[in-house]
Amino acid sequence: MRTTNLYAPTLRETPAEAEVRSHQLMLRAGLIRKAAGGLYTYLPLAWRTIKKIEQIIREEMDEAGGQEVSMPILQPAEIWQESGRWAVYGDEMFRVRDRHGRQFCLGPTHEEMVTTLVRDEVRSYKQLPLMLYQIQNKYRDEIRPRFGLMRGREFIMKDLYSFDKDEEGMNESYRKMYDAYTRIYTRMGLDFRPVEADNGAIGGGHSHEFTVLADAGESSIACCTSCDYAASDEKAELNVIKAAEEELLPLEKKATPGANTIELVAGYLKLPIEKTIKAVAFQTDADELVLAFVRGDHEVNDVKVLNLLEGAIELRMADEEAIAEAGGCAGFMSPIGIKEGTRVIVDQTVMEMYNACAGANEKDVHYVNVNPKRDFPDAAVADIRMVRAGDLCPRCGGIIKMTRGIEAGQVFTLGTKYSEALRAVFLDENGREKPMQMGCYGIGVGRTMAAAVEQNNDEHGIIWPRAIAPFEVVVVPVNAKNPEQLELAEAVYNELKKARVDVLLDDRKDRAGVKFKDADLIGYPLRITVGPKAVDENAVELKVRRTGEILTASREEAAAKAVELLGKL
Numbered sequence: 001m002r003t004t005n006l007y008a009p010t011l012r013e014t015p016a017e018a019e020v021r022s023h024q025l026m027l028r029a030g031l032i033r034k035a036a037g038g039l040y041t042y043l044p045l046a047w048r049t050i051k052k053i054e055q056i057i058r059e060e061m062d063e064a065g066g067q068e069v070s071m072p073i074l075q076p077a078e079i080w081q082e083s084g085r086w087a088v089y090g091d092e093m094f095r096v097r098d099r100h101g102r103q104f105c106l107g108p109t110h111e112e113m114v115t116t117l118v119r120d121e122v123r124s125y126k127q128l129p130l131m132l133y134q135i136q137n138k139y140r141d142e143i144r145p146r147f148g149l150m151r152g153r154e155f156i157m158k159d160l161y162s163f164d165k166d167e168e169g170m171n172e173s174y175r176k177m178y179d180a181y182t183r184i185y186t187r188m189g190l191d192f193r194p195v196e197a198d199n200g201a202i203g204g205g206h207s208h209e210f211t212v213l214a215d216a217g218e219s220s221i222a223c224c225t226s227c228d229y230a231a232s233d234e235k236a237e238l239n240v241i242k243a244a245e246e247e248l249l250p251l252e253k254k255a256t257p258g259a260n261t262i263e264l265v266a267g268y269l270k271l272p273i274e275k276t277i278k279a280v281a282f283q284t285d286a287d288e289l290v291l292a293f294v295r296g297d298h299e300v301n302d303v304k305v306l307n308l309l310e311g312a313i314e315l316r317m318a319d320e321e322a323i324a325e326a327g328g329c330a331g332f333m334s335p336i337g338i339k340e341g342t343r344v345i346v347d348q349t350v351m352e353m354y355n356a357c358a359g360a361n362e363k364d365v366h367y368v369n370v371n372p373k374r375d376f377p378d379a380a381v382a383d384i385r386m387v388r389a390g391d392l393c394p395r396c397g398g399i400i401k402m403t404r405g406i407e408a409g410q411v412f413t414l415g416t417k418y419s420e421a422l423r424a425v426f427l428d429e430n431g432r433e434k435p436m437q438m439g440c441y442g443i444g445v446g447r448t449m450a451a452a453v454e455q456n457n458d459e460h461g462i463i464w465p466r467a468i469a470p471f472e473v474v475v476v477p478v479n480a481k482n483p484e485q486l487e488l489a490e491a492v493y494n495e496l497k498k499a500r501v502d503v504l505l506d507d508r509k510d511r512a513g514v515k516f517k518d519a520d521l522i523g524y525p526l527r528i529t530v531g532p533k534a535v536d537e538n539a540v541e542l543k544v545r546r547t548g549e550i551l552t553a554s555r556e557e558a559a560a561k562a563v564e565l566l567g568k569l
């Protein structure tokens, strides 16, 4: 490909609409253009990268036993009504009517479509396991589409669905997908972590998010510095912290006027914050009051709390009347003296505290010398706190650090949620009817591209990992008006093409500075410069985008040298 034939309109200025680096760079480098909020056109350079990402995904899905299909994006409402999700999906779903008034949606996901497809054909355990996938556009009417391809309303996704005869098979399919995803992100040259994720809404099963590490990422991740444990901040398990044992002192009330935050209480009573217990009062969607207690310097993890409450769908902050009704007092909550039957959940670390301070369910009053094992021995105890940097790894005891990333893929087991709702059943070895065990595995293709840019850039532009670069090499004649330079550049270009390198010839008659700037901005892994030295001294320059390293080679060796360098990128 020659640049004079390439539609890649680069911009010198950073567009004001773009907040994050990847969005700015993809607009500036002429990769994408906005059509409307959350809708983007992929220009030729971006589309080349998308196709490379898709190809890697496709190869690994096939290798793992997946079969590619293409299901309709336009889906009839009936199958969503059957699963019960038509009513609960809400405004995120694009809904349309045909000329006869029949309702459809633009698929935000395909569990209903694939499950109804499979239920009509699969009758016997002998036809399982089955893994079907597709790569196509998905639609979600996001309230606030943002960050370019990170959160769009139309986006490209690979979605695979597994069907197995039992849980063991489902777990095996899950493992295959986990391994395939690991290979995919490794092949793309990205720094990523498979992160244990919360699977609350689906319940029980496994879930990992494949997170591309980047400072601007929306996901907060706890990573062990000693082993490969990584979990989302919502999911990260924590071990109990045992305080040094002390003699139990008698419970005592203390006036703490105006001290309605844990910091004020600790200051007022001159106690270290680790000796205090704080409360968060929630109400469930069914209006049940839930009081959660953690150590004063810890934070309550509402996802962990919610997962302990069977049947609850969401939590909100409790209102003061609900708290008062249970005998509590906002800002001065305590497990001691709360109305019987009130749901109290105490963090495991709180139970190991001695002579601590907690509220007294009275305005401006706190208890001191609270000893949880003595004073509320029957409370429900669980790990309900939020991880933070410096905590200890639940696997190896190493130190946890917090990092950020972009969730680019997710794998999770679904169990029989959809197969039961949609009656996808089969006959097992004993002729008994059973629902299929399912799993679902997504990769945001455009989002992976954006994440790659977010992770790999510098002040000059993008630094593509070789495997997903729109072109691997750009050959730049310094002065394309000079026939000798252009001829030498074309010779190198043709040799690279023969060696099956994905190469671009920047044959524009612009100044060299403009072409170099564009090469850095677009981020080709390798630039080969053919200038006056190539003509006079037979010296061609090769520059590695990532390191800035510059090598020279003779015209005859340039292509071979480039191939060798690419092998290391």
Ligand SMILES: [Zn+2]
Residues within 6 Å of the ligand: 224, 225, 226, 227, 228, 229, 393, 394, 395, 396, 397, 398
């Ligand atoms: Zn560890």
